Amino acid sequence: MVIFSTFKCNKILLSSLRNVSKASKKTRRTNNGSGFRKSHESELKISPEMFDAVEQLSNSLINDTSRSVASSLTEEHSKLRRRIKAAIIYKKNFSGPPQLSILTYRAKEQISHLSKTDSSEWSADTISQYFPISHQGAMRLLHKQDKAPNRFFRSLEDVIRHDTQCIKRWLMLMETICSAQVYNQAKNNKSQTLEALSTLLPEGLRWIGLNDVLEKLAFADGNSTLPFPPQTSVEAYNFVKSRHQPGPFELIAEKFHKSQCTANDSVAIREQQLTVIEKLISLFKNMDFSIFTEPLMNDDSLTFNMLCRDWLITDPNTELLEQPSPPKVRSKVDCDFTKIIQYKRICT
Structure with a gap:
């Protein structure tokens, strides 16, 4: 929107534009253009006041940044859309097969601690040298950490569920190696073992044979030569949760919520898992x-x-280990209000 400084300027500009419009209409009606121009030459002359008004209008239109800002915003939006589309196409067609992690909760906590301590030193290349993870997998792990720095394990049940998947993948790896050795596909030859792992393992685990991480499998639960975090995410979360004061609605909701797994069962399962x-x-x-x-x-x-x-049986009561997480029953009332709690690690 262009606003003129004075009402007089607006009046002069409108009358001049009206005269120009009338002159153009008369030009289309008559064939004698030269005579028309002579008769209306006085009407088409621009007065000094009119010239100043037109100049002010042109300057206002030139200095108006609303159109340039709109076009720049549209251009930035289109660039963002093209970037997102390219990322989706790359992820679908060129990102390679998925790489399932074989790192435990303890190892991931250690990697997160090292990266936060000195991100320049602990890059994806360095992490892949000290832990059984590929360079691409380390880049994805660090990217997730940068994208969601407050991503953490909230309960012992989450840790048990995560490490149970790691144990299953370890057993798949061991079974593949043993089968290759039994059927003479790979005896003591490392290259034959890697070839068997890269072909016989499920697709998500074949990167183990392709990237040769056999010598680093001992660090799947953390590298003892490197520092560990002074406090795990579960410990920090439980500390904040212990200081949480329930409100009146939470006290009412707790009456209708029954936990599916007691703390004692989780501790017993975790001890067997360790x-x-x-x-x-x-x-x-x-x-x-x-x-x-x-x-x-x-x-x-x-x-x-x-x-x-x-x-592996270490306890005659193996039912807990066989069912580390009982089936979830959807509650009518969600009373887990502790999910909104934010915390920071307490360095001691």
Whole structure:
């Protein structure tokens, strides 16, 4: 919108434009253009006041940034859309197969702590040298951390669920190595073992054989030569949660909410899980799976799952380990108000 300084300027400009419009209409009606121009020459002359008004109008239109701003915003919006579209196309067609993580909760907490301590030193390349993770996987892990720095494990059940998936992937890896050794596909030759892993493992785990992380599998639960965080996310979250004062509505909602898994059960499951992780990590340190391969060679009726189950059982009550997380029942009232709590790690 262009606003003129004085009402007089507006009146002169409008009358001049009206005269020009009338003159153009008369020009179209008559064929004698030269005579018309002579008769209306006085009407078309621009007075000094008219010249100043037109100059002010032109300057206002030139200095008006609303159109340039709108065009720039439209251009930035189109660039953003093209960038998002290119990222989606790259992710679908050129990002490669998915890479399932074999790092435990403890190892991821350590990587997060190292990256936050010195991000320039602990880049994706450095992390892939100290942990069983590829360079691409380390870049994705750091990208997720930068994108959501407050992403953390809120409960012990989340940790149990995460590490249970890691244990399953470790067992797939061990079963593939043992099967390759039993059927003479790979004995003590490292290159043959890597070839077997890159072809026999599920698609999400084949990166283990392609990137040669066998020597770093012992650090899947964290690298003891590197510093660990002084406080885990679960410990920090529980500390903040213990100081939370429930409100009146939360007290009412808690009457209708029944937890599916008690704290004692979670602690018992976690203790068994830590024992299993420790035993599996001890195998990865030596990379000696003869406790499985020798019985499999001598008895065809045995399977890796049977031998591994007998070897991992440390507690006669194995039902807790078999069902680390009970089925969830959707509650009518969501009374888990602690999800909105924000916290910071307490460095001691």
